[in-house]
Amino acid sequence: MDEKNILHLLSSIQVGIAKKGYTGSEKTTRWLNICCPFAPYTHASKTDKNPSFGITIKDGKPSSYKCFGCNKKGRLSALPSILGGYRKKDYSAQRLWAEIAETKSAASIPLPDWENSGLTINYSNRHVDPDQTTPDSISDAGYGPAVGLRYLRERGLTFLDVLRLNLRYDNHSKRVLFPVYDAYDKFAGFTGRSIQAERYLHKGNPKVKDYYGLKKREVFLRLRGKQQGKKIISEGLFDYARAVSYGYLNAHAILGTAITEEKLDILIQEADPVYLFLDNDLAGWQAMFGVPDKDGKLDTQQAWAFRLYKEIPVWIVPYPRSLTGEDPGGIKAKVIYDAHIKRAWFFTGKAPVDLLGDPLNTGKT
Ligand SMILES: [Zn+2]
Numbered sequence: 001m002d003e004k005n006i007l008h009l010l011s012s013i014q015v016g017i018a019k020k021g022y023t024g025s026e027k028t029t030r031w032l033n034i035c036c037p038f039a040p041y042t043h044a045s046k047t048d049k050n051p052s053f054g055i056t057i058k059d060g061k062p063s064s065y066k067c068f069g070c071n072k073k074g075r076l077s078a079l080p081s082i083l084g085g086y087r088k089k090d091y092s093a094q095r096l097w098a099e100i101a102e103t104k105s106a107a108s109i110p111l112p113d114w115e116n117s118g119l120t121i122n123y124s125n126r127h128v129d130p131d132q133t134t135p136d137s138i139s140d141a142g143y144g145p146a147v148g149l150r151y152l153r154e155r156g157l158t159f160l161d162v163l164r165l166n167l168r169y170d171n172h173s174k175r176v177l178f179p180v181y182d183a184y185d186k187f188a189g190f191t192g193r194s195i196q197a198e199r200y201l202h203k204g205n206p207k208v209k210d211y212y213g214l215k216k217r218e219v220f221l222r223l224r225g226k227q228q229g230k231k232i233i234s235e236g237l238f239d240y241a242r243a244v245s246y247g248y249l250n251a252h253a254i255l256g257t258a259i260t261e262e263k264l265d266i267l268i269q270e271a272d273p274v275y276l277f278l279d280n281d282l283a284g285w286q287a288m289f290g291v292p293d294k295d296g297k298l299d300t301q302q303a304w305a306f307r308l309y310k311e312i313p314v315w316i317v318p319y320p321r322s323l324t325g326e327d328p329g330g331i332k333a334k335v336i337y338d339a340h341i342k343r344a345w346f347f348t349g350k351a352p353v354d355l356l357g358d359p360l361n362t363g364k365t
Contacts, residue, residue: 019035165241220263
């Protein structure tokens with residue numbers, strides 16, 4: 001693990017590094033030496049005045065620790081659990097983070113505690129208008145709040161929306177970050193949308209990137225807690241953000257179009273009527289109603305509307321013209337957005353071939 005990640009890990013498990021030193025060299029093994037965090041439990045004097053606790057610094061490889069005072073040693077990624085055992089604290093999230101960080105040097109940005117990250121922001125500008133000012137240092141504090149981003153303003157999102165959506169910003173890879181909560185409202189990770197222009201995007205820098213193995217199959221992107229109002233289901237991060245901005249606090253993004261049993265289960269368990277407001281393109285149509293097989297017959301097994309409508313009320317939110325490629329995130333005014341929702345029609349098991357032109361005959365599946 002590199003030094004930056006080691007220091008982050010130590011601070012995340014409240015291991016002070018008031019006194020530190022280095023031994024070894026780049027050529028052999030480099031050690032970071034600190035006071036032993038086990039000292040209250042394992043050292044006769046209950047403290048460690050010398051930095052007896054050494055940690056190997058190894059970029060992109062697992063680090064280990066060893067105390068020359070009490071002889072405790074092991075893999076650094078296991079330190080959170082072992083120390084947590086002594087302190088009676090649950091450091092399992094920190095352990096998971098350490099395991100990822102030790103194997104991936106790419107995990108150079110620490111996984112923040114979402115609720116606390118981004119609060120220690122430095123502004124050099126004394127006159128702080130959160131909607132106009134960009135913080136000077138956000139990388140030091142994990143992920144800063146996504147304020148002052150022209151990108152968000154261009155998409156009609158205000159500072160209030162940023163707070164409501166609890167967004168953060170990854171300054172390192174230039175992404176607006178959205179927190180994701182599981183069916184039990186537990187923080188499940190996050191996903192980030194690049195604010196860079198299309199031409200900078202490629203396989204290694206995709207438009208939407210999930211962080212630290214977010215289990216996308218099992219979660220929706222939605223606000224934490226039970227929300228009131230129409231359950232608007234869209235595809236993308238900004239479809240969801242836009243819906244929330246317009247007051248549809250029960251908006252969900254399905255994070256892609258793929259249907260999963262886990263997601264169906266959440267919707268059926270919660271038993272709210274759903275409003276499917278997917279992209280106005282062939283992929284959106286097929287995600288709702290199914291993919292035609294080679295004889296032109298719809299395979300509805302992977303179709304949201306068909307899988308849900310016998311269990312819960314399903315409404316389809318229409319567009320004025322079919323398959324024009326719009327998405328709900330692109331709708332620029334609340335009145336227009338509301339008009340779409342108002343025109344939603346109740347799904348009774350018939351794919352709307354007439355209503356939406358003839359997607360069955362567009363050839364590609
Ligand atoms: Zn020790």
